[in-house]
Amino acid sequence: MSESENVEKSVEFPETDYVEDGQNKLIIKCKYCTSKILDKKSAKYITQEKDLPLMQQDKNKEGEVQSEKINQFYHVENMYTFENIGFTHTVANHKYLSCADCDAGPVGYYDMDTKHSYVALSRVEHI
Amino acid sequence: MAKKTYDLLFKLLLIGDSGVGKTCILFRFSDNHFTTTFISTIGIDFKIKTVELRGKKIKLQIWDTAGQERFHTITTSYYRGAMGIMLVYDITNEKTFDDIVKWLRNIDEHANEDVEKMILGNKCDMEEKRVVSKERGEALAKSNINIERAFSELAEAILDKTAGREADADAARIAVERRPSRAPPARACCS
Numbered sequence: 448m449s450e451s452e453n454v455e456k457s458v459e460f461p462e463t464d465y466v467e468d469g470q471n472k473l474i475i476k477c478k479y480c481t482s483k484i485l486d487k488k489s490a491k492y493i494t495q496e497k498d499l500p501l502m503q504q505d506k507n508k509e510g511e512v513q514s515e516k517i518n519q520f521y522h523v524e525n526m527y528t529f530e531n532i533g534f535t536h537t538v539a540n541h542k543y544l545s546c547a548d549c550d551a552g553p554v555g556y557y558d559m560d561t562k563h564s565y566v567a568l569s570r571v572e573h574i
Numbered sequence: 575m576a577k578k579t580y581d582l583l584f585k586l587l588l589i590g591d592s593g594v595g596k597t598c599i600l601f602r603f604s605d606n607h608f609t610t611t612f613i614s615t616i617g618i619d620f621k622i623k624t625v626e627l628r629g630k631k632i633k634l635q636i637w638d639t640a641g642q643e644r645f646h647t648i649t650t651s652y653y654r655g656a657m658g659i660m661l662v663y664d665i666t667n668e669k670t671f672d673d674i675v676k677w678l679r680n681i682d683e684h685a686n687e688d689v690e691k692m693i694l695g696n697k698c699d700m701e702e703k704r705v706v707s708k709e710r711g712e713a714l715a716k717s718n719i720n721i722e723r724a725f726s727e728l729a730e731a732i733l734d735k736t737a738g739r740e741a742d743a744d745a746a747r748i749a750v751e752r753r754p755s756r757a758p759p760a761r762a763c764c765s
């Protein structure tokens with residue numbers, strides 16, 4: 448699967464508006480309480496297709512996790528780069544990321560093997 | 575690009591008997607936004623928070639722990655790397671207050687010897703069910719305080735130490751009582 452294919456699929460957040468020098472151009476905040484998650488230019492912009500559980504799960508569909516495919520992420524190599532963030536307990540080699548102040552999430556995930564974190568552009572506010 | 579974006583990193587632990595509200599301190603999710611949430615079913619392991627103290631940018635990594643692990647089973651590995659411990663009791667539960675002494679002894683035995691300790695009386699919104707009197711609490715407690723302040727003060731105490739300033743030997747610990755937060759804590763938040 449080629450990179451360019453992915454980019455074409457995911458024009459929700461045009462790189463010209465959100466990316467500078469391959470990094471997040473803007474400050475990243477929580478959508479719900481505006482808690483600051485990342486400083487500007489502190490994470491690498493990447494495209495990859497990844498399933499992320501929905502922030503709002505349907506109560507009627509108990510027992511199954513509903514998720515969506517997400518293509519655009521900010522890649523954070525060192526977890527201490529985050530300004531404010533919560534890490535869940537581990538599920539299948541991942542921890543999920545949530546707002547440190549209002550606990551909304553997942554806004555992304557953490558990979559236990561690489562110890563890298565990924566924040567979904569569509570799950571956060573850009574200021 | 576490899577510039578460090580902070581000055582100091584402090585690892586903090588929440589410790590105390592089961593049911594005192596440690597998990598609720600870390601996970602304050604309110605049902606306002608969502609009908610149900612994926613995050614609440616998994617639970618929070620730790621949080622990273624950034625505070626600025628005396629012109630220094632400090633990262634706090636705050637870990638939840640499980641209270642049912644009894645003091646005697648808790649050993650050094652549990653406390654590894656911890657620079658600050660928030661010791662929590664429930665003002666509506668006598669035993670959790672009495673057990674603070676045991677937790678302190680356990681910390682003395684197993685944690686790093688200059689770990690900074692803070693004692694926090696929790697569930698202050700349930701004043702009518704209070705059994706640990708304010709007077710007794712205040713023998714340890716300094717003032718009413720909200721949780722953000724409490725973490726900040728704990729961090730400041732650690733900062734004093736790391737700054738090489740010798741903390742007075744008598745000021746062994748700080749203690750505070752948690753001020754009820756603006757919104758009444760959702761009782762169901764961690765059940």
Ligand SMILES: Nc1nc2c(ncn2[C@@H]2O[C@H](COP(=O)(O)OP(=O)(O)OP(=O)(O)O)[C@@H](O)[C@H]2O)c(=O)[nH]1
Binds near residue numbers: 759762
């Ligand atoms: N009224 C009130 N209830 C609280 C407060 N904090 C926690 N609770 C309730 O106390 C119960 C236990 O809270 P937890 O946060 O799960 O306690 P814990 O210290 O994490 O317990 P363990 O994980 O077993 O060690 C839950 O039913 C909470 O809703 C508070 O500030 N006020």
Ligand SMILES: [Mg+2]
Binds near residue numbers: 639
């Ligand atoms: Mg707990």
Ligand SMILES: [Zn+2]
Binds near residue numbers: 480481548551
């Ligand atoms: Zn938030």
